[in-house]
Amino acid sequence: MRFAPWARPFTRAGTVSVPLAAIAEVHHLDQPLAAATGMHFGMLVCGVTKVGIWTSLTGVKRLVAAHRQVAGLRIVLKGRVSGYDELILSVPDAQQLQGRLTAVTA
Numbered sequence: 001m002r003f004a005p006w007a008r009p010f011t012r013a014g015t016v017s018v019p020l021a022a023i024a025e026v027h028h029l030d031q032p033l034a035a036a037t038g039m040h041f042g043m044l045v046c047g048v049t050k051v052g053i054w055t056s057l058t059g060v061k062r063l064v065a066a067h068r069q070v071a072g073l074r075i076v077l078k079g080r081v082s083g084y085d086e087l088i089l090s091v092p093d094a095q096q097l098q099g100r101l102t103a104v105t106a
Helices: 094-105
Strands: 023-029 039-045 049-055 061-067 072-081 084-090
Touching: 023 094, 072 094
Parallel strands: 061 084
Antiparallel strands: 023 072, 039 049, 049 061, 072 084
């Protein structure tokens, strides 16, 4: 993933690479904003966008780039990869991408 220059201070990275072999599960999210919960470092505009790092109360660390009215994916990783346990991302073609990722990681 490559982040826009404005998002880099919130994600603490310009790019994040995750090998396909590190993907355990891929879930489609109609409302990815709701999936990012817990303590966070990043940008939060209530009901509009979340960009940054969210850590749940159970210690699950998520890299989040979620936006209102854009479906997304929850990508669960096998262990901590690139510093994250999960990725929550808004993507315009979420269902198609979920299908492709599921096919190559199954």
